Amino acid sequence: MTVTELTVGQVAKAAGVTANAVRFYERYGVINAHRNSGNARRFTVDAICRIRLALAAQRVGITLKESAEILAGIPPLSGDLGLWVGAGEELIRMGRSRIDRLQATVDELASMDFLQNDPRA
């Protein structure tokens, strides 16, 4: 089974982003690429996983950098689903703990009395 090499365009389409974004992710270290003889980036399918996870994580306030750090624990070319799922779960835990902090802020707000002592009047 040959490792299928993917081009920027193919990764972009599969991940639902633009080719520009894919290049940006590579520069940024979210995904890895090697170059072919003509200096064109070649990716493997794991790039798509990384991008998908990073995008979903972005939506819960996790930066690309943070995602990249977590994804760095997964070897390029990895087909080990356990690693991917583990990384995903870590991102989810991060997101949940942030939600918990938001919840705590709301709870704190709910117990504040200074809002009731009427301002005005």
Added chain:
Amino acid sequence: MTVTELTVGQVAKAAGVTANAVRFYERYGVINAHRNSGNARRFTVDAICRIRLALAAQRVGITLKESAEILAGIPPLSGDLGLWVGAGEELIRMGRSRIDRLQATVDELASMDFLQNDPRA
């Protein structure tokens, strides 16, 4: 009891941000202020609530703009705790639904076989 008027610096300290940030939030519409005779911003305590909520929401990927839209439903000078808690809960719901999408992405990943087989399928 008079409406306690707060200065930029007081709000900043109470909300745990810089005075610069407070001015930014006002320009941005997250908080409201009126001006005194010397053109200085004067806030009420609700500005502190708005900032606290917006900051916590930011951490779960909710932008200041989104928070501002939700907070816009609360009248300035509001001492109605129900409104604040309701807005907080809406932000939490938003955050949770984003987490759910991240979870769905991970689940999808966990059921993908192309990582194991040859992607060229």
Added chain:
DNA sequence: GCTTGAGTTCGCCCATAGGCGAACTTCTAG
């Protein structure tokens, strides 16, 4: 009257997350 502290506006700077066009190369097909 003068200093001091806190406020004001203005404007430039930073990082994050890209978009977009220019100009050029490389690959593939006819």
Added chain:
DNA sequence: CTAGAAGTTCGCCTATGGGCGAACTCAAGC
């Protein structure tokens, strides 16, 4: 061979979320 599609780098542009200094005003206290 040649055209077109897709790749490359470079660099400027954008929005978001602020930081920071400059220069100025305002109110209070000595």
